[in-house]
Amino acid sequence: xxxxxxxxxxxxxxxxxxxxxxxxxxxxxxxxxxxxxxxxxxxxxxxxxxxxxxxxxxxxxxxxxxxxxxxxxxxxxxxxxxxxxxxxxxxxxxxxxxxxxxxxxxxxxxxxxxxxxxxxxxxxxxxxxxxxxxxxxxxxxxxxxxxxxxxxxxxxxxxxxxxxxxxxxxxxxxxxxxxxxxxxxxxxxxxxxxxxxxxxxx
Amino acid sequence: xxxxxxxxxxxxxxxxxxxxxxxxxxxxxxxxxxxxxxxxxxxxxxxxxxxxxxxxxxxxxxxxxxxxxxxxxxxxxxxxxxxxxxxxxxxxxxxxxxxxxxxxxxxx
Numbered sequence: 001x002x003x004x005x006x007x008x009x010x011x012x013x014x015x016x017x018x019x020x021x022x023x024x025x026x027x028x029x030x031x032x033x034x035x036x037x038x039x040x041x042x043x044x045x046x047x048x049x050x051x052x053x054x055x056x057x058x059x060x061x062x063x064x065x066x067x068x069x070x071x072x073x074x075x076x077x078x079x080x081x082x083x084x085x086x087x088x089x090x091x092x093x094x095x096x097x098x099x100x101x102x103x104x105x106x107x108x109x110x111x112x113x114x115x116x117x118x119x120x121x122x123x124x125x126x127x128x129x130x131x132x133x134x135x136x137x138x139x140x141x142x143x144x145x146x147x148x149x150x151x152x153x154x155x156x157x158x159x160x161x162x163x164x165x166x167x168x169x170x171x172x173x174x175x176x177x178x179x180x181x182x183x184x185x186x187x188x189x190x191x192x193x194x195x196x197x198x199x200x201x202x
Numbered sequence: 203x204x205x206x207x208x209x210x211x212x213x214x215x216x217x218x219x220x221x222x223x224x225x226x227x228x229x230x231x232x233x234x235x236x237x238x239x240x241x242x243x244x245x246x247x248x249x250x251x252x253x254x255x256x257x258x259x260x261x262x263x264x265x266x267x268x269x270x271x272x273x274x275x276x277x278x279x280x281x282x283x284x285x286x287x288x289x290x291x292x293x294x295x296x297x298x299x300x301x302x303x304x305x306x307x308x309x310x
Contacts, residue, residue: 035253
């Protein structure tokens, strides 16, 4: 005996085994993730869902009323892996990543004492901003030009405002999954700060 | 050189041309196209077709309408637009030119 779920796939009702459901859910999620950065996603996904529901219908009979895991596995083989489906555009995707993978110097608004110049330089060279700050102070007191350099950099170097700019600042390629990770990290940070505040208040 | 990538690129161009050609003979829904393309072994996995159709539609080469079906849910029928016909004409011309030049080059 197995537990089944009822799903609505392209406006068709199907009874599906629990394990088969999870396999299908995971597959559709991967397809959706694959086209995440294009505006064609919803069209493509709904077309594919429609085709899958058609294939499901062919497998339903009076004697077999439930979609089982073998059905899902076979249909996934017929439809192909997201990488194969999108495989045709490989060359374009590669170019896109290369273009936006450039590392740029930004001022880091999340790691600032004054304008975030030292934080940004630290990110750029992957060193601790504290060391950059000490060097600036030494140059300031030793030679008297550190402050001038700092002010010029403050004016000239743009601040990393958007997520894409922050990724560029770190030298990470700007693509959908990295933006996703970045947003998740930010969210975790906010949550931690919030919990920390609650604790210190309580 | 990535042979698989070269093959995929080749197939992609031809596939787009074939979709337009098939639709020039009459409107069709995705599964009709799939069956014909699979018969002639132009498509390996079915999923490949859908991104191409969506892109051609977004490029204004195709339009679609919903049509009731006797066996199940409504179907999405694709049709060539005026722009699609023009693009197809150009592709046909360049396809013929390509075959001739490749044939003469390979057989030299």
